[in-house]
Amino acid sequence: MPRRKGELRREQEERAGIKPRAREREMPAFPRDFVQTVELINHHHDVSLIATTFARHMQKKYGLSNASIEALGAASGTHDIGKTTEPAKRAIAKHGPLTTHRREGMQTHVPQGKRLLRKVWDQTVSDPKAVSKVVGIVGVHHEHWDGSGYPKGLRGEEIPIEGRILGLVDLYCSLRENRIYKTQKSPKEALVIVDYEKGKKLDPELTRDFIQFMKKSGIRYLDPKRLSE
Ligand SMILES: [Fe+2]
Numbered sequence: 001m002p003r004r005k006g007e008l009r010r011e012q013e014e015r016a017g018i019k020p021r022a023r024e025r026e027m028p029a030f031p032r033d034f035v036q037t038v039e040l041i042n043h044h045h046d047v048s049l050i051a052t053t054f055a056r057h058m059q060k061k062y063g064l065s066n067a068s069i070e071a072l073g074a075a076s077g078t079h080d081i082g083k084t085t086e087p088a089k090r091a092i093a094k095h096g097p098l099t100t101h102r103r104e105g106m107q108t109h110v111p112q113g114k115r116l117l118r119k120v121w122d123q124t125v126s127d128p129k130a131v132s133k134v135v136g137i138v139g140v141h142h143e144h145w146d147g148s149g150y151p152k153g154l155r156g157e158e159i160p161i162e163g164r165i166l167g168l169v170d171l172y173c174s175l176r177e178n179r180i181y182k183t184q185k186s187p188k189e190a191l192v193i194v195d196y197e198k199g200k201k202l203d204p205e206l207t208r209d210f211i212q213f214m215k216k217s218g219i220r221y222l223d224p225k226r227l228s229e
Pocket residue numbers: 079080109141142
């Protein structure tokens with residue numbers, strides 16, 4: 001009897017030593033598109049919640065205005081929307097570590113996201129300055145402190161503070177999430193990696209403050225068991 005496409009893929013993955021994700025074992029009936037959409041919504045929610053809570057905590061030290069924190073919240077809650085468009089969408093849907101080709105596809109989510117958000121908000125938001133501010137933050141969320149990020153290779157304080165906060169929280173949340181191409185880290189492991197990136201991907205001072213904040217805050221939003229508790 002001819003084998004179905006899914007069975008063949010599972011056999012190939014087993015031979016390659018790729019373990020099926022827990023999510024797939026538990027929720028075989030959900031289409032991939034739906035799962036990706038839910039993951040994106042959860043990611044945006046978690047990043048937005050942690051970024052704005054952290055920013056409020058650090059408001060005085062970093063001279064953040066209320067408008068800045070609002071813009072950060074809006075940017076955090078939409079920053080990866082470009083991942084719903086090709087070729088980023090395809091790059092995310094594949095198993096295993098990211099190849100260079102897929103990484104390049106993934107990176108298009110930044111300009112695509114800016115384009116989408118501007119298109120929607122230019123028609124629905126009455127304050128063009130606010131739109132530009134939020135879209136600007138989305139545009140720098142993958143810039144790195146040492147200049148190794150994209151799309152512009154900005155470095156240090158050339159990256160606006162809201163973008164540095166978003167990039168930092170985004171990295172932490174990504175480490176805490178299960179994805180088709182990577183497995184989740186514990187809160188401790190995630191903070192060790194975040195700490196390692198200070199002065200590289202991340203603003204060193206901000207990173208120190210974030211680690212202290214996360215250790216003290218008791219934030220458990222990202223505990224995958226939270227829904228069953
Ligand atoms: Fe992103």
